Amino acid sequence: LTVLNAGRRYLKAEDLSGKVFVTSGLGGMSGAQAKAAVIAGCVGIIAEVDEAALLKRHKQGWLMEISNNLDHCIARLRDARKNKIALSLGYHGNVVDLWERLVYELDKTGELLVDLGSDQTSCHNPFSGGYYPVQLGFEEAKQLLSTNPGKFRTLVQESLRRHVAAINRLADKGMFFWDYGNAFLLEAQRAGADVEKKGANKTEFRYPSYVQHIMG
Numbered sequence: 001l002t003v004l005n006a007g008r009r010y011l012k013a014e015d016l017s018g019k020v021f022v023t024s025g026l027g028g029m030s031g032a033q034a035k036a037a038v039i040a041g042c043v044g045i046i047a048e049v050d051e052a053a054l055l056k057r058h059k060q061g062w063l064m065e066i067s068n069n070l071d072h073c074i075a076r077l078r079d080a081r082k083n084k085i086a087l088s089l090g091y092h093g094n095v096v097d098l099w100e101r102l103v104y105e106l107d108k109t110g111e112l113l114v115d116l117g118s119d120q121t122s123c124h125n126p127f128s129g130g131y132y133p134v135q136l137g138f139e140e141a142k143q144l145l146s147t148n149p150g151k152f153r154t155l156v157q158e159s160l161r162r163h164v165a166a167i168n169r170l171a172d173k174g175m176f177f178w179d180y181g182n183a184f185l186l187e188a189q190r191a192g193a194d195v196e197k198k199g200a201n202k203t204e205f206r207y208p209s210y211v212q213h214i215m216g
Helices: 002-010 029-040 051-060 070-083 095-109 126-130 139-145 149-171 184-190 210-215
Strands: 019-025 043-048 063-065 089-094
Touching: 002 043, 002 210, 019 029, 019 095, 029 043, 029 051, 029 089, 029 210, 043 051, 043 070, 043 095, 051 063, 051 089, 070 089, 070 095, 095 149, 126 139, 126 149, 139 149, 149 184
Parallel strands: 019 043, 043 089, 063 089
Antiparallel strands: none
């Protein structure tokens, strides 16, 4: 319902075939995102750093494909988008790399490859394993978390700034992003990312909440 309503509200579209939804997280509640994309008829690309979560969702049948190769992901996205094929593709990697690759494609070709975007990393708990920084691989990041949590925190906040910068670039070209109630925008703001709504008070963000703006 969130994906469908986001399409209705922001894309003015009842039919989401050929539209692309990019997000992250295939763990707990976030695991339903892959299934939701296919039910809605769109192309869903969901990033996840933990291979175990990807394999679980694939075994369930909620996730159609898995790839750790961004070139392959972009090729599959383009094909499914062009042919209006419903697809849920799990990218085994960091969502920041995925967003930055989409910016690269925009800069290289002028083509905006994503229509809808969100995030379901566990940003209510970003410094204890709820969000993994893009600068490190999953296992390396877990090791740093246990040996040097202060450094881990610094890398998470750097990663959040990069995360938001890529989203902002794509949103400026027409991609619609929303907050999934996971404290992503709040933690990004605390990290110094550009998420404040211009001309508004500091508690308002430039992107809407799914509760108030989409489901409400």
